[in-house]
Each structure stands twice: as structure tokens, then as C-alpha cells.
Amino acid sequence: MSIDILEHFGKFTEQWSPRIVGELNGQYVKLARLQGELVWHSHENEDELFMVFKGTLILEMRDKTVEVGEGEMYIVPKGVEHLPKTKNNEEVFCLLFEPKNTLHTGDVEHEKTNNDQEWL
Amino acid sequence: MSIDILEHFGKFTEQWSPRIVGELNGQYVKLARLQGELVWHSHENEDELFMVFKGTLILEMRDKTVEVGEGEMYIVPKGVEHLPKTKNNEEVFCLLFEPKNTLHTGDVEHEKTNNDQEWL
Numbered sequence: 692m693s694i695d696i697l698e699h700f701g702k703f704t705e706q707w708s709p710r711i712v713g714e715l716n717g718q719y720v721k722l723a724r725l726q727g728e729l730v731w732h733s734h735e736n737e738d739e740l741f742m743v744f745k746g747t748l749i750l751e752m753r754d755k756t757v758e759v760g761e762g763e764m765y766i767v768p769k770g771v772e773h774l775p776k777t778k779n780n781e782e783v784f785c786l787l788f789e790p791k792n793t794l795h796t797g798d799v800e801h802e803k804t805n806n807d808q809e810w811l
Numbered sequence: 812m813s814i815d816i817l818e819h820f821g822k823f824t825e826q827w828s829p830r831i832v833g834e835l836n837g838q839y840v841k842l843a844r845l846q847g848e849l850v851w852h853s854h855e856n857e858d859e860l861f862m863v864f865k866g867t868l869i870l871e872m873r874d875k876t877v878e879v880g881e882g883e884m885y886i887v888p889k890g891v892e893h894l895p896k897t898k899n900n901e902e903v904f905c906l907l908f909e910p911k912n913t914l915h916t917g918d919v920e921h922e923k924t925n926n927d928q929e930w931l
Contacts, residue, residue: 693877696862696884697882715886715888715908715909716837716857718838720884737836739835740835740840757812758813762815763816764833765814766835790836
């Protein structure tokens with residue numbers, strides 16, 4: 692059966708707690724509900740795609756800031772430090788595409804760090 | 812800059828001619844405009860994700876048929892024969908995630924086969 696993406700965002704409420712909804716070629720497709728900000732981090736070996744389904748995600752990087760609005764996507768290349776946060780502190784529904792072994796906040800440990808990511 | 816996905820579908824008109832809009836971890840993100848049907852094929856080593864932004868994609872497989880509507884996604888596992896076609900012969904906007912070396916119609920050659928896929 693196909694996966695209704697918006698409907699699946701409604702199947703959990705925890706924020707900064709990505710849920711896996713698909714697996715292909717060693718990568719996971721994840722859904723995350725975000726609000727506020729995470730923590731500066733990078734992934735040494737993994738590029739990370741963010742695709743927004745609700746709200747506006749702000750990706751602060753050391754040399755620029757990118758806004759990812761509804762229906763938009765952005766790829767943070769491996770090694771690039773980024774701070775994900777949500778615009779106007781409103782909730783964001785974000786789909787992620789990244790290798791299965793990606794750590795949530797890279798080698799940074801933070802109270803929001805969550806590496807126990809489960810299938811939805 | 813982030814990529815506005817729907818806007819990017821408007822940047823080309825050719826059908827069955829996927830355009831690359833992103834690259835990560837050895838995979839491409841592609842946009843394709845589809846209408847009618849392609850051809851039965853499979854990808855021996857590549858899983859393939861279809862995410863629909865307009866219309867309804869029908870994925871016929873040998874043991875089942877899956878409809879992928881707007882806002883839905885489906886992963887066809889490697890080795891699974893599939894025939895992509897569009898519902899009611901209407902145009903479908905579809906995003907694909909697949910390894911960079913994926914051949915459009917696997918080892919099948921068809922008049923719609925297009926392995927010269929360019930960046931948008």
C-alpha cells in the first residue's frame with residue numbers, strides 16, 4: 692500500500708523524534724515533527740535531505756541560512772554544520788532522507804538527541 | 812537555496828524524461844512528468860521510490876497493483892517487475908529517489924527509455 696505522507700505525520704506527536712516510514716538502498720525515509728531549535732551539528736559522512744510538508748524550516752549554516760518552506764526541499768552536504776530550527780517557533784512537518792546509520796545530531800550529544808528512531 | 816518542487820515541475824514539459832534536481836549519498840532525486848504507460852521492467856539492484864505531487868500513479872506489479880495519489884509515496888523493491896502508468900491517462904508529477912546508476916527501464920529497451928537524464 693502506498694503511504695499517505697501527511698496522514699502519517701498525524702500518527703505521532705513527539706517532536707524531534709524522527710520516525711522511519713521507508714527504506715531503500717541503505718537509506719531511510721523518515722518523518723519528523725519539529726518545533727523550536729535542535730543543536731549545531733554535522734554528519735561527517737552523510738548528506739541529509741529535508742523536505743517540508745508543513746510550516747517553514749530554517750537551516751542555519753556557518754556561511755548562510757536557508758529557509759525551506761512547504762513543498763520545498765534542501766540537501767545539507769556531509770560535513771556541513773547546520774542548526775535546524777523552525778520559523779516563528781511554529782511546528783514543522785519534515786521528511787528526511789538519509790543513510791540508515793546517520794546519527795540524529797552527528798557526534799554532538801544534546802538533550803534532544805534521539806538515536807532510537809523507530810518505524811512508524 | 813531550497814528547491815520549490817512544484818515550481819520545478821513547471822520548468823520542463825517532456826514526459827517520461829526524468830530530470831535530476833538533487834544528489835545525495837550516491838542517489839539522485841529526480842522529477843518526472845508522466846502520462847500513459849511506460850513498459851514492464853525491473854531494476855536488479857536498485858530500490859526505487861515514487862512520490863506523487865499531482866495526479867495518481869498506478870504501479871502494476873505481477874502480484875498486485877498500487878495506486879499512489881497526490882501526497883503519497885511507494886517504494887518498489889529491487890528485482891520487482893513493475894509497470895508505471897497514470898490513472899485515467901491524466902498527467903502525473905512524480906518525484907523519484909534512486910541510485911545514480913539506475914537505468915530508466917532496467918534492462919528493457921523501449922521507445923520511451925531515456926537514460927540521458929540531465930540536471931534541471
